[in-house]
Amino acid sequence: MRFFGYLWALPVTVVGLTLALLAFLTGGSVRVRGGVVEAYGGFVGRLLKGGWVRRGGAAVALGHVILARDSECLERSRTHEMAHVRQYERWGPFLLPAYWLVGGWLWSRGYHPYLDHPFEPPPV
Numbered sequence: 401m402r403f404f405g406y407l408w409a410l411p412v413t414v415v416g417l418t419l420a421l422l423a424f425l426t427g428g429s430v431r432v433r434g435g436v437v438e439a440y441g442g443f444v445g446r447l448l449k450g451g452w453v454r455r456g457g458a459a460v461a462l463g464h465v466i467l468a469r470d471s472e473c474l475e476r477s478r479t480h481e482m483a484h485v486r487q488y489e490r491w492g493p494f495l496l497p498a499y500w501l502v503g504g505w506l507w508s509r510g511y512h513p514y515l516d517h518p519f520e521p522p523p524v
């Protein structure tokens with residue numbers, strides 16, 4: 401069953417792997433842990449520091465890849481991001497469009513598009 405989760409999330413994982421490779425080529429670190437590729441530092445660290453993901457700037461999951469600003473952010477965010485990895489296994493390539501649609505709808509209704517988002521796991 402896990403195989404289908406990997407296959408279903410693969411289109412997004414490929415994007416994550418590309419960014420992980422860029423992180424590695426620019427001085428970052430890449431490893432595999434718990435069936436997920438984890439990358440931090442280098443280009444990815446600079447990208448996340450730049451604020452392209454506002455509050456979630458510490459780390460982001462793209463399929464079976466977790467990208468983090470640095471090792472500390474990775475450790476702190478792993479449980480949260482693993483919840484998103486499970487969502488990718490359920491929603492596959494539709495997770496990101498669904499996430500943004502729901503976020504936009506929340507924002508248009510005066511809710512917080514991140515804090516009130518049902519796809520965001522509760523803080524640990």
Ligand SMILES: [Zn+2]
Pocket residue numbers: 456480484519520521
């Ligand atoms: Zn999240």
